[in-house]
Amino acid sequence: MLNRVILIGRLTRDPELRYTPAGVAVTQFTLAVDRPFTSQGGEKEADFIPVVTWRQLAETVANYCRKGRLVAVEGRIQVRNYENNEGKRVYVTEIIADNVRFLESQNKDNNRSNSNSNRNSNNQDPFSDNGKPIDISDDDLPF
Template sequence: MLNRVILIGRLTRDPELRYTPSGVAVTTFTLAVDRPFTNQQREREADFINIVTWRQLAETCANYLRKGRLTAVEGRIQVRNYDNNEGRRVYVTEVVADNVRFLESPNSGANRDDGMGGGGRQERNSGLRDNQDPFQDDGKPIDISDDDLPF
């Protein structure tokens, strides 16, 4: 059996950091992920997916992610339920992330003045890579010599 999810989208709000009674950090945020098609009005729609991170990754996300930032999330889908104040059962579907990658530097894209600082930061244990966009030259010719090719 396999339960694995990979998403790329933009945060709809700043992450919310809390701590459990035993002191474990947990951060929640929502990722807006575009659908690969348009509706009848030729507008692109998006899904808004709840993300949960734990421990060091939660603290890192709370410190460095901000609303509008392009982010990749890897994790698993979790469905939980609880009874609300009215006695009705509420079901919650969310992605529990074990790997979050910042796909934009703090000074690029929609977040030029988000005050995050520390561009290019790399975290090995939390699964973060440097903040360069690997597709920044997408669609432009690549300058490569025949000596660089492995075949």
């Protein structure tokens, strides 16, 4: 049997980090994943998929992911159920992620937010050559 999921999408909001009574970190977020077709009106549609991460991965996601960030999620589908306050059985389908990859650099996110506040001038690339040749000694090359 196999239960494996790979999704690529954007976070709809900042992840929520909590800790269980035993001190285990858990993060929940929702991933917006575009559907491969458009509606009859020509509009793109998306699915909003709940994702849960645990332990160290949960803390990493909470520290480095923000709303709008493009990520790839690998994990499994889990369906759980519980009885709500009205006595009705509620079913929840979610992805339990065991790997989250950041598909955009954090600098790209920072540059996007910094450009909005005109602070982008301090974030110059130290490796840009401005079209000039780079002077590298043969002694500096590893081959």
